Amino acid sequence: MTHILTLNAGSSSIKFALFEAESLNERVRGQIEGIGTTPRLSAKVADADKTEKELDGSEIDNHASALAAILTLINESFSGAQVAAVGHRIVHGGPDYASPIVIDDESFAGLEKFIPLAPLHQPHNLSGVRAAQAAFPEAVQIACFDTSFHRQHPWVNDTYALPLALYEEGVRRYGFHGLSYEYVTRALKELAPMHAAGRVVVSHLGNGASMCAIQGGQSVGSTMGFTALDGLPMGTRCGQLDPGVVLYLMAAKGLSATEIENLLYKQSGLKGLSGLSNDMRVLEEAGTIEAQRAIDYFVFRIRRELGAMVAILSGLDALVFCGGIGENAWGIRERVCRDFGWLGLELEGSRNRAAETVISSERSRVRVFIIPTNEELMIASHAAETAKAAVRSAAAA
Ligand code: AMP
Numbered sequence: 149m150t151h152i153l154t155l156n157a158g159s160s161s162i163k164f165a166l167f168e169a170e171s172l173n174e175r176v177r178g179q180i181e182g183i184g185t186t187p188r189l190s191a192k193v194a195d196a197d198k199t200e201k202e203l204d205g206s207e208i209d210n211h212a213s214a215l216a217a218i219l220t221l222i223n224e225s226f227s228g229a230q231v232a233a234v235g236h237r238i239v240h241g242g243p244d245y246a247s248p249i250v251i252d253d254e255s256f257a258g259l260e261k262f263i264p265l266a267p268l269h270q271p272h273n274l275s276g277v278r279a280a281q282a283a284f285p286e287a288v289q290i291a292c293f294d295t296s297f298h299r300q301h302p303w304v305n306d307t308y309a310l311p312l313a314l315y316e317e318g319v320r321r322y323g324f325h326g327l328s329y330e331y332v333t334r335a336l337k338e339l340a341p342m343h344a345a346g347r348v349v350v351s352h353l354g355n356g357a358s359m360c361a362i363q364g365g366q367s368v369g370s371t372m373g374f375t376a377l378d379g380l381p382m383g384t385r386c387g388q389l390d391p392g393v394v395l396y397l398m399a400a401k402g403l404s405a406t407e408i409e410n411l412l413y414k415q416s417g418l419k420g421l422s423g424l425s426n427d428m429r430v431l432e433e434a435g436t437i438e439a440q441r442a443i444d445y446f447v448f449r450i451r452r453e454l455g456a457m458v459a460i461l462s463g464l465d466a467l468v469f470c471g472g473i474g475e476n477a478w479g480i481r482e483r484v485c486r487d488f489g490w491l492g493l494e495l496e497g498s499r500n501r502a503a504e505t506v507i508s509s510e511r512s513r514v515r516v517f518i519i520p521t522n523e524e525l526m527i528a529s530h531a532a533e534t535a536k537a538a539v540r541s542a543a544a545a
Contacts, residue, residue, distance in 0.1 A: 151175065151229050152535075153222075153284070154527040155215075156237040157276025159268070160184055162214050165524035166222060169232055172528055176225060180214045189217060193225045211272070211279040219283055233288045234280045235531030237327060237523065239269035239376070241293030243318055246300070248530040250538050251277055251289040259291065265318065266375065268413060288538060290531040297326030298360075298367045305369050305460070321378075323370030325352045329360045331526040332470055332519050337365070339505065343515055346465035349457045351450060352521065353480070354471030355383035355426060359450070361457040369460045371453050377412055380449050381442075383426030386416035387449060418442045428473050428480070447483045454484070464491060464514050470521040478503060485516065 149168060156163040160183045166176040178191025180203070187208035190200045199221075208214050222229055236251070240262040249255055256277065263270045277289055301323070307315050329350050337344040348362040357380040361369035371379025371388075381387035389412070397403045403411070419426040421442035424434055431439040458464050469481055478501050485495045492513030500507040508516035 149226075149229065150232045151222075151226075152233045152235060152528045152531050153218075153231045153280075153287070154235045154237070154524045154531070155276050155280060156523070156527075157211055157272050157279075159272050162211060162218070162276060163524075164218050165528070166226075166229070166231075167525070167528040169532055172525065172532065174525070175229075176222065177524065178218075178221070180208065180217060183211070183214050184209045187214070187217075189221070191221060196225075211275045212282060215276075215279045215283045231284050231287045233290055233531045233535040234284055235290045235292055235527040236273060236277050236280070237294065237527055238273045238277075238291040239294045239324065240266040240322070241291070241295045241299075243299075243320060243322075245291075245293050246296050248290050248292045248296070248534045250534060251291050255291070265322075267409070269376070288535050290534045292327060292527045292530045294324045294326045295322045297330045298323030298370050300366055301368060301370075308374070319374060321370070321373040323358070323360070323367065324372045324376045325356065325358050325360070325370075326367070327523040327526045328352050328470060328521040329362070329367060331522050332468055333362060333365055334526075335519050335522075336466065336468060336517065339517065339519070340466065340515065343466040347461035347463050348466045348468065349454060349461070349464060350468040350470065351454075351474050351484070352471045353380075353450070353469065353474035353477075356385070357382045357387075357446075357471065357473070359453050359457060361460050363461055369457060380453065381421070381446055382417045384414045384417045384419045386412050386420070418446060421445055428477055432477070432479065443480070447480060450484050454488075458491060464493070466515045466517060467493065468517045468519050470519050475503070475518055475520050481507065481516075481518075488514075 152167045152169050154165045161179055161181045163179040165174060167174055174194060176191055176193050180187055180189050182188050186205055187203040189203055192198045203217055208217055238259060242262045259274060281289055306320050310319060332350050345364055349359060350362060351359045356376060358370060358372045360367050377385050379387050394408060397408050417426060418431060422431055422439045424439055425431060431443055473480055481500055482495060485493060494509045494512040495507055495516060496509040503518055506515060506517055
């Protein structure tokens with residue numbers, strides 16, 4: 149049977165999922181973490197128990213060898229499974245790509261140009277593409293961008309107040325997590341079409357966190373900007389920051405660009421504020437003042453951004469939570485939504501604790517939802533459509 153493989157390649161991990169091409173039924177989902185150090189494979193094959201195993205560190209030391217291990221797992225689980233397309237999560241599609249593309253040599257070279265815009269993600273995403281081209285030479289490789297969903301932002305929400313030449317060369321507010329927002333938007337349309345057609349804010353709260361203002365199914369604003377550093381504080385990323393702080397770190401403290409990058413991406417956010425962990429579960433259980441204040445700051449910034457998005461949208465019809473924190477941390481949801489009665493937003497405590505799909509009260513004018521995100525399914529769906537379109541246009545040529 150023909151399948152679609154989705155890949156999300158990071159610096160030391162690859163997340164993957166396998167779907168049947170026609171039905172998009174999920175067959176396998178898993179990840180290899182610790183590539184190059186202590187590689188570990190965990191995977192859930194449909195209708196079977198979860199597999200977890202240590203891999204040989206000397207053998208799994210790059211994306212290519214990790215993909216070989218994934219290929220072995222697929223062949224062991226489904227003999228004869230043919231991978232017709234590989235859909236890649238590519239974090240940056242630059243100013244032009246508003247939809248997925250088939251990757252060829254020319255478009256690959258174009259995507260390499262965006263490496264400076266997403267130095268911590270793009271090189272690894274692309275090395276995943278190279279590894280997949282070698283492992284699945286017959287499969288069509290498709291790039292699905294985290295930026296695409298936001299490409300229609302109005303100009304005022306796409307630019308910074310810098311000299312215009314910088315905008316022209318690509319210094320723009322791109323916004324990220326687009327595959328998650330696209331999936332949630334489609335799911336909301338199924339669940340509550342009237343609300344989906346209105347004014348919606350989606351809060352993707354995970355280790356990476358952002359919010360998206362959506363009007364009539366279209367993104368009109370994102371808390372993330374030029375890079376995935378902006379907006380909400382995250383597990384280890386700082387979120388919105390006065391650029392003067394960066395100047396101070398350089399001029400007064402003599403930090404290099406690499407040191408500042410490390411500070412802002414890896415030592416800040418919940419981890420930096422708490423001095424303890426980037427993991428919300430650890431912070432909720434820690435009971436220290438610093439952990440509590442890190443959570444306070446996280447909640448405060450979400451509420452602040454929600455207010456800004458309500459202003460952009462001229463109101464609110466639905467608020468959606470997703471991501472590891474958004475889907476699981478009822479206390480965070482409760483605190484984010486507290487005192488928004490003036491907006492017509494009220495949670496139902498018991499529904500919220502039980503993590504039901506609709507967690508707002510009957511009298512709440514704004515409906516509040518929990519919709520578990522599924523970026524892999526979105527990638528598979530794009531890959532299926534894009535591969536079919538490529539076959540049609542090849543046949544017509
Ligand atoms: P993600 O990046 O979407 O996988 O989300 C990871 C974040 O979700 C981490 O900060 C986890 O601590 C958090 N998380 C997962 N489950 C829970 C839970 N039950 N309660 C609080 N936070 C959670």
